[in-house]
Amino acid sequence: MVQISSDPTRHFFLIAMEGTVFKYDLVTKGLMFSFKTKAEKAMIMFDKDDKLLVASERLIHLWDFYDTKEEAPELITACESDLKVERVFINKNSANVKDLLYVLVTNANDYVLYKGRMERVLRSKIGPEHQSAKITCCEFD
Numbered sequence: 743m744v745q746i747s748s749d750p751t752r753h754f755f756l757i758a759m760e761g762t763v764f765k766y767d768l769v770t771k772g773l774m775f776s777f778k779t780k781a782e783k784a785m786i787m788f789d790k791d792d793k794l795l796v797a798s799e800r801l802i803h804l805w806d807f808y809d810t811k812e813e814a815p816e817l818i819t820a821c822e823s824d825l826k827v828e829r830v831f832i833n834k835n836s837a838n839v840k841d842l843l844y845v846l847v848t849n850a851n852d853y854v855l856y857k858g859r860m861e862r863v864l865r866s867k868i869g870p871e872h873q874s875a876k877i878t879c880c881e882f883d
Contacts, residue, residue, distance in 0.1 A: 754766060777805075785797075793807065799827055801820060801821070802820070802823055820860075850877070851867050
């Protein structure tokens with residue numbers, strides 16, 4: 743998995759391989775730091791690239807990068823997903839992201855909505871008329 747900073751002044755990208763996330767400087771091409779976390783299903787930067795969500799099949803971790811130091815981020819929270827993770831969506835482009843983070847975890851037509859520090863809000867599935875459907879995208883208001 744790869745994530746590139748959306749802020750052009752920050753010049754970095756993240757690569758996740760075999761249970762480790764590496765942060766590289768795009769200008770010097772040097773390794774800035776690395777830290778252990780499994781990002782097998784998702785790796786999403788949000789909050790002006792200051793925070794990171796990573797997900798494996800059952801675990802979701804939220805990380806917070808230090809504002810003034812180039813070192814491994816602080817773990818905000820970790821939770822075991824109520825579903826086997828197939829896809830993860832967050833409200834990172836929502837006007838409300840500063841107020842509250844929402845994370846939607848999907849598996850086929852089942853989904854779980856979490857808020858804040860991964861507090862479960864809702865677990866449900868798309869109606870019986872769509873049993874063979876898979877959730878492929880979502881939009882937050």
